[in-house]
Amino acid sequence: MSKAIITDVQKCLACRSCELACALAHCQSQILEESLRESPQPQPRVTVEACGKFAVPIQCRHCQDAPCMAVCPTAAIQRHSESDPVLISRDKCIGCGYCIEACPFGAMEVTNDGKAVVKCDLCIERTQVGQPPACVTACPTGAIKFKDVSNISADRRKITAAMISESLDNE
Amino acid sequence: MDKKKRSSDKAAQDVIDQMTRDNQTNTWDRLDAQEPQCGFGKLGICCRICTMGPCRIDPYGNGPQVGVCGADADTIVARNYLRAVAAGTSAHSDHGRTVAEVFIATAKGLAPDYSFKDRSKLLRLAEELEVKTEGRSDADIALDVGTVVLNEFGKSTGKQLMVKRAPKPRQQLWEKHDVTPRAIDREVVEALHRSTMGVDQDYLSLLKHATRTALADGWGGAMLASDLQDILFGSPMPGKGEVNLGVLKKDAVNIIVHGHEPILSEMIVEAAYDPELQKKAVKAGAAAGINVAGVCCTANELLSRHGISIAGNFLCQELAIATGVVDMMALDVQCVMQGLVDVAACYHTKLFTTTDKSSIPGVEHVPMEEAHALDTAKKLVEKAIDNFANRSAVNLPEEKETAVTGFTNDSIKYILGGKFRASYRPLNDNIMNGKIRGIAAIVGCSNPKVEFDFTHTTLARELIKRNVLVLTTGCATIACGKQALLDPSKALAWAGEGLREVCEAVGIAPVLACGSCVDNTRMLVAGSEIVAEGGLGQDLSELPLAGACLESITEKALAIGQYFVASGALVVFAKELFPYLGSEKVMDYLVNGIEKDFGGKWALESDPVKAAEMMLEHIEGKRDALGINEETERKLYSMEERRDLAV
Secondary structure: EEEEEEEEEHHHHOOOOOHHHHHOOOOOOOOHHHHHHHHOOOOOOOOOEOOOOEEEEEEOOOOOOHHHHHHOOOOOOOOOOOOOOOOEOOOOOOOOOOHHOOOEEEEEEOOOOOEEEEEOOOHHHHOOOOOOOHHHHOOOOOEEEEEHHHHHHHHHHHHHHHHHHHHHHHH | HHHHHHHHHHHHHHHHHHHHHHOOOOOOHHHHHHHOOOOHHOOOOEOOOOOOOOOOOOOOOOOOOOOOOEHHHHHHHHHEEEEEHHHHHHHHHHHHHHHHHHHHHHHHHOOOOOOOOOHHHHHHHHHHOOOOOOOOOHHHHHHHHHHHHHHHHOOOOOOOOHHHOOOOOHOOOOOOOOOOOHHHHHHHHHHHHHOOOOOOOOOOHHHHHHHHHHHHHHHHHHHHHHHHHHHOOOOOOOOEEEOHHHHHHOOOEEEEOOOOOHHHHHHHHHOOOOOHHHHHHHOOOOHHHEEEEEEEEHHHHHHHHHHHEEEEEHHHHHHHHHHOEEEEEEEOOOOOOHHHHHHHHHHHOOOEOOEOOOOOOEEEOOOOOOOOOOOOOHHHHHHHHHHHOOOOOOOOOOOOOEEEOOHHHHHHHHHHHHHOOOOOOOHHHHHHHOOOOOEEEEOOOOOOOOEEEEHHHHHHHHHEEEEEEEEOOOHHHHHHHOOOOOOHHHHHHHOOHHHHHHHHHHOOOOOOEEEOHHHHHHHHHHHHHHHHHHHOOOOHHHHEEEEEEEOOHHHHHHHHHHHHHHOEEEEEEEHHHHOOOHHHHHHHHHHHHHHHOOEEEEEEEEOHHHHHHHHHHHHHHHHHHHOOOOOOOOOOHHHHHHOOOOO
């Protein structure tokens, strides 16, 4: 997987803009004013979970060895290549819920009509045309980012180095 | 938004491009930075009223459907709506109160620079307010008039006096629905009380109070503001002026007055004509002396009364500064962006706040005092002259158009019937015979979310093409002015045949500029007088008229919309600029249910061509109901029959 959604929990204000934008990006009209009376009702694939003084937006991590994929009895959950997101085929999914049990993050939800399961598809239609996922665009504080996986550790190393350097300076 | 397509007006787009080259941010850049804006806010389903919250309702039904207190989407949306209407009402009405205070000070001789310029209107208003006039001086009459008016804001009993201007059936309807406004301040206070946590939690009851509050604005505070300003500063009469950034002059000290209350601006205009100051300006290197121009509704007030040019509407406030030729900008109240400070720091303009109600960090505060208003104004003009030498790069567009403004419920009557037979009869007749299909009001602001000036002017063109006479106020007026719609010599070419024939005969443009946004009430009075003239029904809701505000930004626009609807009109707003869609029930009442109560309703349409069609359909519906669309056979009367005619 080349890019992943990462979250800076310290920046999340729990406004739930990501949830709204996600539901909107996956509905028929994709227009806020028109989306309200749609059937089936738009549904988000990201959930902001509150925990103590922090809130964490949680969505599918697109695991490399995805447990949901392993347990799916109809092979509805697939990924085309290592760099592609894990996707659910709505036609193949029977809504058995095994994947919901298997997911270690709670990132999977039954659809509003109860007949299948939905989860983050990494906004595949948007990313194919060069746009970041809807939750990333919607986040007003930049807490949710769409980053190259290889950069995540490199960036984290730089922050760690800066912290150590600062503490040495202060000594 | 595409940086090249921010404005349909070339002058504005040129300056926007210049600001981009200067690396200076403006309103559009700040909007880009805010995108995407919060969906909960856009739908009105966020409640910040108590600290158990803030709460949000999930518009898709997946998450919570009620706040911590249990309030549902309908209550939350209705409370937000009511608070917005109350804020809009406060803005117009507090403007009115300030005018009333200056009015009283003038009557007491405590504001020597002001006088009562329209004596005839003073006497008419005195009569309406049952103030004795016989054998009394103007100052005595004015003191009593001012006192009665000021009392309208805070009286402990009774209802608003100006509602008597409405047709009788309308007054009865308001009584029946218990929405006749009481004291203006009381309605606003009650709006805030009802909408606090744990009080009114029935969306219909909240919306009913929104109606009553808005009526306190339209038939109270705002109406009184216009009336008193007419008496103090003179009633507008049609006259020529110029509109757009091209009215600024490279070789003059340019002063811009911006905001809504013309109280100090009136004095700045007077100070600018002072020969000493003119001489000083020339000495400072400004060969053309001093040039005063306006932005926003202060501009509308000054153009309609004194022919002072208009540099632009709301979104031009920063652009005017970026031309590099504005030496001073005097700011009063409403629609003054804090972003001006940053823009002024990049160019050379000196900013001054001039009322104690408004101060901005980084802006020098020179508050107006009634007792020596002209001195304050002269001080500001001198500061402008001193700043002339500090100009650097100049990027001044040449575009400007001629605009005829100054149309009011009084002046329209005069131009139609002449001084001795002032009357709406010719207008009524031409509506009845179908040359004019009806009347449309185009009002409101400039919103950076839509291409600048595009929707107002497109709507105006589409309506006049369909033989609908357009009345316009506020920033919409200035948009129309910039595109020559207020210039009879150009705009008549775009009007339909019938409308053109009538406008040519009277000598007016097919789009009539009726002043500032506080002046919207002039249209209500005009409508009431058209009803009284006869032939077009018994109430405002029977008239073939419709209103639109497709580029709204402020809470004031909602108050105006609501009082127009409650007065019986159709009001079209842009859907994405109406942040209350999160409650199906609230929306259903505003676009349907309210019509059964008051004969008017809201409609949502963003496309100006579709909005024009919607308005025309509404107008034709009203014409059908009046029976004036039916062909009537010409009857030839005998002399005897003619003598018996009851006319």
